[in-house]
Amino acid sequence: MLGWIDVIFLIFAYMSLFFSFLFLVLFIKNRNRITKTNTLLSIPSVSILIPAYNEEKNIANTIRCVKKLIYPKGKLEVMVIDDGSTDRTYEIAKKLGIRVLRKQNQGKKAFALNYGLKHAKGELIACMDADSMPQSNSLMHAVKFFADEKVGAVTTSIFVRKPRNFIGLLQKIEYAMIVWTRKMLEYMESIYVTPGPLSVYRKSALNNVGGFDENNVTEDIEIAWRLLKEGYKIRMSTKSIVYTNIPYAFGAWWKQRLRWNIGGLQTTNKYKAGLFNRSYGTLGTFVIPFFSLSFIVSLLGFGIFVYLIGNWVYKFLSFSIVASSVGVSPIQHFELFYLPDLFTFFGIAILILSLVGIKIGLTIANKKITGVKGMFGLLIYISLYITIFPIILIHSFIRMGKGKTKW
Numbered sequence: 001m002l003g004w005i006d007v008i009f010l011i012f013a014y015m016s017l018f019f020s021f022l023f024l025v026l027f028i029k030n031r032n033r034i035t036k037t038n039t040l041l042s043i044p045s046v047s048i049l050i051p052a053y054n055e056e057k058n059i060a061n062t063i064r065c066v067k068k069l070i071y072p073k074g075k076l077e078v079m080v081i082d083d084g085s086t087d088r089t090y091e092i093a094k095k096l097g098i099r100v101l102r103k104q105n106q107g108k109k110a111f112a113l114n115y116g117l118k119h120a121k122g123e124l125i126a127c128m129d130a131d132s133m134p135q136s137n138s139l140m141h142a143v144k145f146f147a148d149e150k151v152g153a154v155t156t157s158i159f160v161r162k163p164r165n166f167i168g169l170l171q172k173i174e175y176a177m178i179v180w181t182r183k184m185l186e187y188m189e190s191i192y193v194t195p196g197p198l199s200v201y202r203k204s205a206l207n208n209v210g211g212f213d214e215n216n217v218t219e220d221i222e223i224a225w226r227l228l229k230e231g232y233k234i235r236m237s238t239k240s241i242v243y244t245n246i247p248y249a250f251g252a253w254w255k256q257r258l259r260w261n262i263g264g265l266q267t268t269n270k271y272k273a274g275l276f277n278r279s280y281g282t283l284g285t286f287v288i289p290f291f292s293l294s295f296i297v298s299l300l301g302f303g304i305f306v307y308l309i310g311n312w313v314y315k316f317l318s319f320s321i322v323a324s325s326v327g328v329s330p331i332q333h334f335e336l337f338y339l340p341d342l343f344t345f346f347g348i349a350i351l352i353l354s355l356v357g358i359k360i361g362l363t364i365a366n367k368k369i370t371g372v373k374g375m376f377g378l379l380i381y382i383s384l385y386i387t388i389f390p391i392i393l394i395h396s397f398i399r400m401g402k403g404k405t406k407w
Contacts, residue, residue, distance in 0.1 A: 005307055012300040013346035015293060020353035026184040027360055034183055034364060035238055038147035045075045046143065046200070047122030051112035052130035053083040053105060056092055058245065063096045065133045070140055077122055080130075083112040089130075107406060109196070110212035110219035117203075117211055125201045127220075131245040132197040133161060138240035142200045145235040152205035152232025153224065155182065155194045156240035159365065163246075167253060169369075169377040170385045171246050176365035177358060183236045189282040191234040192291060193221045197244040205232050216270075217405055218263020225267055228283040229274065238364065254392060261396035262405055268292060295393060302390030354382055 048066060052059050059080065066078055080093040084105025093100045103115050113127055124143060128134070138156060145154045157179045160172045185191045194201070199220065206212075209226045212219040224234055247253040268291055274280035275288045358378065362369060369378055399405070 005304065008300055009304050009346070012297060012304060013350065015297045016301070016350050017346070017353065019290075019297075020350070020357065023181055023184045023357065024353065024360075026187050027180070030184070030187050033187075037141055037144040037237065037239065040144050040147050043072055043075055044123040044143060044146060045077070045121065046071065046124045046126050046139065047077040047079065047116075047120035047203075048126040048128055048139075049079055049081060049113060049116035049120065050128050050130055051081045051083055051109050051116065052085065052089050052093070053112075054085045054087045054089060055130035056085075056087040056089050058131035059089050060092050060096060062128070062130055062132055063093060063098055066098075066128070067096075068136045069134065069138070070136050075122075077120065079116055079119065081112040081116045083109070106214075108214055108217065108219070110214040110216065113219065114211045114214065117206060120203065123203055125203050125206060126198065127194075127196060127201070128198050129196040129244065133243040134198050135241045135243075138198065138237075138242055139200070141239040142198070142237040145237060146200075146202060148233065148235075150231075150233045151235055152202050152227040152230075153194045154200045154235045154237050154240075155191060156198045156200075156236075156242050157238050157365065158195055158197045158242050158244055159367070160246050161243035165248055166373075166377065166380075167250065168246060168248055169373070170381050171253075172367065173358065173362070173369065173377065173381050174385070176367045177361040179238065180357075180361040180364040183238055183364070186234070186236045188286060189228070189233060190286045190290065191236060192224055192228075192287045193218075194224045194234065195220050198240065198242040202232075205230075216263055216266050217259050218267070221263050222267045222270070225271055225283055225287065228287060229271070229280050231281060257389070257392045258396055258399065261393055262400055264291065265396060265400055266405065268295075298390045298393055302387065302394075305387060351382070358382075 050059075050062060050066070055062075063078075063080070069076070078098055080089075080098050080100045082090045082093070082100055082102045084103060090100055090102060101116060101119060103112065106112075117125060124146060126139060126142075134156075142154045142156055145151050158175060159179075160168060160175050163169050163172045182191055182193075201223075205227060206223075209223070209230055213222040213226070216222040227234060247256050268288065271280070271283065271288055274284040275292070277284035280288070358381075369375070
């Protein structure tokens with residue numbers, strides 16, 4: 001008879017295998033469409049909004065990259081929204097000949113984006129972080145998707161800029177994985193985030209849904225959900241490549257992921273009435289369930305991991321105490337605890353599918369992981385890096401419970 005831990009493991013294994021197979025099938029079915037774009041009959045005007053708060057170290061590089069974008073200059077408007085910076089962000093942006101709007105800092109990027117939206121003249125709104133480095137053709141590739149009038153937003157391929165340490169290597173793998181899984185979600189009309197490094201929106205769509213949510217710490221998740229709810233399509237432009245700076249210190253990385261999780265939890269709570277609600281479209285029938293299940297799978301997986309490690313440690317310590325009391329070496333006689341064959345099979349299947357997914361992700365992203373350091377990074381990514389995520393999620397729940405949602 002199965003115990004409770006066995007049942008939990010089976011639930012975790014089933015959900016993990018289901019979503020792994022789902023993405024694999026989507027890839028096989030759509031592999032020839034991944035880099036395809038639409039054909040524009042006319043080139044739309046674009047306003048690029050770059051919210052910046054104390055970005056004196058990054059803003060010049062971002063502006064230089066924007067100036068190299070291949071796009072008709074008469075169709076392009078660029079604005080930096082100086083969100084109450086106390087450093088030289090404003091002066092640097094002005095010297096580089098960019099229009100700069102100044103406003104009082106209000107604590108969230110959404111305020112700056114909405115402020116810029118009010119002044120933007122373009123048919124499309126491109127939102128870009130102040131530490132983003134888009135390739136010269138990234139914007140042109142992205143806007144082609146707006147040939148479909150039902151498209152409300154287009155997101156891009158975001159990669160790590162020059163990873164310089166081991167945590168940077170792990171994020172390089174992670175970002176490549178995000179690119180291919182997000183493209184697969186497009187084929188289910190279920191892209192659930194339009195990230196800040198570079199996403200492009202139809203201005204009329206943003207105005208129709210009321211702009212960005214100023215109460216959410218991850219406005220890029222919430223706006224995607226709202227667009228889906230209102231029937232707009234979201235596309236992923238794999239050819240639009242953007243590089244972004246990442247946190248290299250563990251504490252900064254943890255803080256970033258806390259914000260992502262809390263924003264996701266805020267958004268899930270806001271749209272909880274849409275769970276399995278067909279009137280919400282794919283937001284209700286897939287995105288909200290998928291998002292919610294991802295939390296559950298993460299916590300279940302972590303719970304199983306903690307239980308197995310704890311059970312092994314408990315058995316080892318118990319055996320050691322008894323063995324030592326009779327003069328027997330516990331190290332030489334202790335037997336490792338093995339899961340039943342069925343569970344071993346599930347574990348191996350999940351591992352194999354994870355490796356296949358990583359291989360596909362790196363191939364689509366045109367990224368290579370080589371050498372001893374690279375192989376070690378892949379091993380740590382699969383075994384340890386993703387194991388940390390549930391701990392951050394638990395921390396996020398605790399912060400939410402305490403009402404600590406400000407940065």
